[in-house]
Amino acid sequence: MREACTSAAFSKEQASALVLPTARFINSCDKVQIQLAPEKLVSVCRRFKDHVMQLEAPLRGVAPMLTCRMPINDSFSFCVGKT
Numbered sequence: 001m002r003e004a005c006t007s008a009a010f011s012k013e014q015a016s017a018l019v020l021p022t023a024r025f026i027n028s029c030d031k032v033q034i035q036l037a038p039e040k041l042v043s044v045c046r047r048f049k050d051h052v053m054q055l056e057a058p059l060r061g062v063a064p065m066l067t068c069r070m071p072i073n074d075s076f077s078f079c080v081g082k083t
Contacts, residue, residue: 015051022048023064034068041068 010018026041026048034041045065052061 010051010054012055015054019048019051019055019060022051023060026064026068029068 022044026045029041045068048064049061052058
């Protein structure tokens with residue numbers, strides 16, 4: 001599986017420039033999109049976490065991660081047939 005982003009290291013400036021658009025993307029995903037490609041969203045979220053940690057601003061990642069947590073949980077339950 002290809003990662004959603006490149007695995008190359010980002011400078012702080014690049015990471016800073018990516019945080020807001022990535023947070024907006026995470027916040028805009030709906031349950032159906034997540035069910036179609038949950039592994040892609042997980043990959044995006046991991047890279048997003050890496051960026052906010054590189055910026056030493058983990059609080060910037062809390063709200064977007066909480067926003068997508070429930071749809072991801074529902075999606076994985078859907079994928080394995082649980083209710």
